[in-house]
Amino acid sequence: MTALAQQTPSAKNGMGAGPSETPAFRWAASKGSWLLVTVSVIFVLALAAVDYYDRARDDNKASPQPSSSSTPVTRSTRYLRMPDLCGYVRRNEMRGRHEKGPYGIGLDYENDSKGASCDWESSDKIERNKFNLVINAHLLPTETAAKAEMADIEPGTTTIDSTTRTSRTAEQIGDDSMQTIADEDRDETGKHNHTWVTFRRDNLIVEVWYSEYAVPLSISDNKERVTSMALQEATHLDTVITEEPENREKPIRG
Incomplete structure (x- = not known):
């Protein structure tokens, strides 16, 4: 049996992979942890943005909006000239x-x-x-x-x-x-x-x-x-x- 054939069963059973596989496993675990943290942060930021938008909308409803003109528009019920x-x-x-x-x-x-x-x-x-x-x-x-x-x-x-x-x-x-x-x-x-x-x-x-x-x-x-x-x-x-x-x-x- 050649050397390649002797190593095959160990590779299939996940045994005897040698020290070269350990860093890869740790990197995958670390990657998964950072992904979870990133998703959590995005979720928290999204909630904060929604809350800020709701508060701003409520403030706009409660506060009178400034007129587009600096002079307030008033309506008079008075005739200024005689109708013909x-x-x-x-x-x-x-x-x-x-x-x-x-x-x-x-x-x-x-x-x-x-x-x-x-x-x-x-x-x-x-x-x-x-x-x-x-x-x-x-x-x-x-x-x-x-x-x-x-x-x-x-x-x-x-x-x-x-x-x-x-x-x-x-x-x-x-x-x-x-x-x-x-x-x-x-x-x-x-x-x-x-x-x-x-x-x-x-x-x-x-x-x-x-x-x-x-x-x-x-x-x-x-x-x-x-x-x-x-x-x-x-x-x-x-x-x-x-x-x-x-x-x-x-x-x-x-």
Whole structure:
């Protein structure tokens, strides 16, 4: 038997490998220990990172985030300029009617950035009933001042040239609204009825005055019709104020 054949059974049984195998075994054991330690360290670091992330996220939720701008953004509920109420009515409702001008029947306000005044009368070519529509509007410096002005309109009955009755509107227009209805007058030309509605939207006050005159005596519901028309126009103007895009942005609203 050769020397190689004599060494084979010892090698298979793991015996007699000689001193050359001992360092290899120790190196493998050492490698396994370091691998275990490395995995443990990575695991601990991962837990620490997750804990840090959770704490940072909670801190961000609890603390207010700084604004992208150094100046805080505030929203105002104040009108800075008068919406173009007369222009809107002129273009969309009163075409073909006679506009009497800002002083046609003694209107109260200038047509400028703080006030609006306009009035129309019926056209014989369009309406059978003769009417006047007057719009007065003005801005107050603050909403508080506008509220105070509205508070001066007291419910009740007054008698000067004719009897008028003032009350809150059945359905609120704007932030606050009042109506004044005059008693019906009659003469040889027919019936005459007048209603005016005043409403507030923020610091803007709008007055709508509507009347019909020389109405045939045979028409029985003219007083109710006039009141309905005044309320309808006031409601429409409030819609224009709040929903027209140009009335929700600067320079009109700020």
